[in-house]
Amino acid sequence: MPYNDFFWRYNDEYRLKDGDNSNELFFNDTYSFTNKTIFKSNP
Numbered sequence: 555m556p557y558n559d560f561f562w563r564y565n566d567e568y569r570l571k572d573g574d575n576s577n578e579l580f581f582n583d584t585y586s587f588t589n590k591t592i593f594k595s596n597p
Contacts, residue, residue, distance in 0.1 A: 580586055
C-alpha cells in the first residue's frame with residue numbers, strides 16, 4: 555500500500571482526552587445520539 559501523506563497530515567480521529575473539548579462538543583451536538591438523548595424523550 556502506498557503511503558498517503560495527505561491522510562496522515564490531516565487525520566483527526568476521535569480520541570478520549572481530558573484536555574480536549576471536542577469530546578464534549580460531540581456529545582452535546584443535537585445530531586449525536588447517546589443513551590441520554592434517546593431515552594430522554596421516551597423514558
